[in-house]
Amino acid sequence: MPRLTPEAAAFDMHAALEGVAIDRSRSIAPQIYRELRTRIIDNRFPPGTALSETEVARICDVSRTPLRAAIQDLAGDGLIIVKPQVGSVVAPQNEARVREAIFIRAAIEAAIARRLAERGIDEAALAPILAAQEVAAKRDDYRTFFRYDEEFHQLLAQMADVPHAWQMVQSIKAHIDRQRLRLMSSISGRSLRAFEDHVRLLDCIRNGDASGAAAVMRDHINSALENVQTGLKG
Amino acid sequence: MPRLTPEAAAFDMHAALEGVAIDRSRSIAPQIYRELRTRIIDNRFPPGTALSETEVARICDVSRTPLRAAIQDLAGDGLIIVKPQVGSVVAPQNEARVREAIFIRAAIEAAIARRLAERGIDEAALAPILAAQEVAAKRDDYRTFFRYDEEFHQLLAQMADVPHAWQMVQSIKAHIDRQRLRLMSSISGRSLRAFEDHVRLLDCIRNGDASGAAAVMRDHINSALENVQTGLKG
DNA sequence: ATATATATACTAGTATACAAGTAGCGCAGC
């Protein structure tokens, strides 16, 4: 086993895996994947945590086979680092990695915005979400706003008809979200700024301003960079 | 087993897997992954081919475990469709999928071009590749040109310092390359046009024209769309 | 005391056995 960091030494694996419930009538591997992924993103498994396949499998009461499949998938996402014959650890939060994740998300979502501006959209479908966002934003209720923000972006991706692109965004977004929770309430007025971005984005789309829409979306996503500079120590 | 298409019925699995050599001193799973991936992309495993884990494992003389891991990874790439308790097949070549792959690649690489224009690059490193491209392009030698084109784009990604973004491009590019080989020599003058794109791209980067660089790159990648319309039946 | 060899207790990678589910074929009955 790799040397434990002080933080990881105090880590309680049983506590971190509390609430894991497996439905034996469905495939186990994807369920374990989801459970672990959620816990890594919300930092119940802090970066650097050692994950022994045997130990986790025993605690979750499943065999190593589906658990291993989940670990491999998480390694593919870059959330777990597997060192052959040595051990697996939750990937450290690397500033460069987060910045690159934001870069990729901005690239894909800007392209989505561009396409929507070129093709036009059904604004009616977005209206209720946008209204809910406005309420949350004016209350500076970032938690609620964040939920509708997710919906908003997802709906745009659906309208652009690029499901796999959205899947990639979801995958890469894990690296961004993993550090977002730490600071989400720290910056006041953030929701309002984001809401205004959305309004400006829809303006551009409505006017068929493809480059403008892409630029607004790019800046909107890139605003997460502000967190990176202040949020990560390394 | 899923019903066989006429094409797949005549398929010879042993022939398709010829040349698979496993180095038992290294991990087997990634080796199998590479071997299968290569064969799917160059259509030695035509779309729709049924892949039985047991059968392929036996022919490759490995156990199901590492082979299964490879299959799962390929399913993650969208190159194989796994139907639980039914069977796995090589993913059909879907026009929408290819178009979306091009969309994603264009998005990421356009963002790379933009970043390079903002930051500036070391043109000297690109010069030899560009020179080799010019020679191949003027001979209309698409095969050679294609090799240098790959190098060119990879080097740009390296310069932009986004290794994971490039990894994603590589992954998604499989869907594009799978249909490229069929037509690569069909359109004459293609290399020259691509070469001119590269020159214009470097012009924009040199002048710090971020939007221009992004636009050139976007159009450059999107030119692959011309193949899609004529190349796929469905 | 320090450096080096070695034992030990882990790790992930692989092989194999078993379970559960699906599709297609064939036969019985209508």
Next chain:
DNA sequence: GCTGCGCTACTTGTATACTAGTATATATAT
């Protein structure tokens, strides 16, 4: 001839046993 039930032969999913490699601790020699 046609319909429907059931058997059979596959498939992938899971559990477990085994292999091989690594890091740490311990003992030993210098």
